[in-house]
Amino acid sequence: MNFEKTVFIVNPHSGNGSTGKEWPRIRALAEACLGPFATRLTAGPGDATRMTRESLLAGAERIVCVGGDGSLNEVINGFIAADRPVRKDAVLGFVPNGTGCDFSRTVPIPTEPRASLATIRENHVQTIDLGRIRFRDHRGETCTRYFHNIASFGLGGEVVDRVNRTSKVCGPFLTFIWGTLVSLFAYEKKRIRLQVDDREIRTREVLNCAVANGRYHGGGMLVAPDALADDGFFHVTVIGAMPLPLVLWHLPKLYTGGIKGIRQVSIETGTQVTASSEQRVLLDIDGEQPGTLPAELAIVPGILRMITSKGP
Numbered sequence: 001m002n003f004e005k006t007v008f009i010v011n012p013h014s015g016n017g018s019t020g021k022e023w024p025r026i027r028a029l030a031e032a033c034l035g036p037f038a039t040r041l042t043a044g045p046g047d048a049t050r051m052t053r054e055s056l057l058a059g060a061e062r063i064v065c066v067g068g069d070g071s072l073n074e075v076i077n078g079f080i081a082a083d084r085p086v087r088k089d090a091v092l093g094f095v096p097n098g099t100g101c102d103f104s105r106t107v108p109i110p111t112e113p114r115a116s117l118a119t120i121r122e123n124h125v126q127t128i129d130l131g132r133i134r135f136r137d138h139r140g141e142t143c144t145r146y147f148h149n150i151a152s153f154g155l156g157g158e159v160v161d162r163v164n165r166t167s168k169v170c171g172p173f174l175t176f177i178w179g180t181l182v183s184l185f186a187y188e189k190k191r192i193r194l195q196v197d198d199r200e201i202r203t204r205e206v207l208n209c210a211v212a213n214g215r216y217h218g219g220g221m222l223v224a225p226d227a228l229a230d231d232g233f234f235h236v237t238v239i240g241a242m243p244l245p246l247v248l249w250h251l252p253k254l255y256t257g258g259i260k261g262i263r264q265v266s267i268e269t270g271t272q273v274t275a276s277s278e279q280r281v282l283l284d285i286d287g288e289q290p291g292t293l294p295a296e297l298a299i300v301p302g303i304l305r306m307i308t309s310k311g312p
Contacts, residue, residue, distance in 0.1 A: 011067035052078025068098015157282025
């Protein structure tokens with residue numbers, strides 16, 4: 001595979017700038033592991049989507065994203081148009097290096113660069129699902145976006161909004177814990193109208209709702225313990241409103257998989273979700289905060305070919 005066929009899309013700003021500092025070392029490891037390739041460095045939002053689309057249309061067969069879940073989301077949106085791959089035989093590789101990198105825990109992909117590059121060299125390709133979400137952006141316009149991991153609304157959107165306005169120098173775990181605790185104290189209960197598939201429409205006060213293709217978000221919170229990226233379903237986790245002391249008591253269960261044992265939590269599967277509210281409810285889409293409810297979400301099964309670690 002010559003260098004025009006493999007393109008690295010690198011976000012030097014991800015991980016609070018750590019990717020830019022690490023890129024020379026990662027590039028040397030990648031050249032030794034994979035041979036020659038082309039490199040494109042992003043400078044701002046939307047660049048990774050545009051560069052991925054341009055590379056695929058120019059004949060690239062393998063795109064490797066270097067960054068976090070937000071960078072990966074942009075690259076994936078360059079792969080897909082109107083629920084179809086831009087280039088059907090192209091594959092996506094991932095070298096995780098960002099604030100969250102939660103999706104790599106689900107598929108899985110090693111987070112150490114040498115190991116993630118070895119995974120790309122082994123070329124074990126898994127066909128995974130994506131979610132499609134239509135929502136309202138901050139200008140009030142309707143947008144469509146694909147997501148690989150989790151779209152959530154309620155507290156999740158507040159946390160991501162706060163986290164993305166901080167320096168993140170403390171690392172992903174402490175950054176998200178800080179963002180979660182501060183957001184909890186400032187959070188106002190949201191009353192959300194929710195429907196999964198053609199089931200009964202429910203209106204309830206919600207702390208957070210996660211529509212999950214992957215299992216983790218928020219820097220390691222196991223919010224959808226049974227989710228699989230290739231089962232053709234969303235796993236929808238609804239955390240009902242509860243008093244703050246009870247939220248703090250249950251918080252450790254978000255990291256241990258014990259969320260299913262909380263009485264105020266319900267989990268169900270489905271392929272379509274609609275959500276709306278009369279209040280302003282922020283979205284979290286793969287660690288980014290692009291807009292608000294209302295939203296319509298649908299699973300797009302088996303649409304992306306991604307290089308992952310081989311199973312046991």
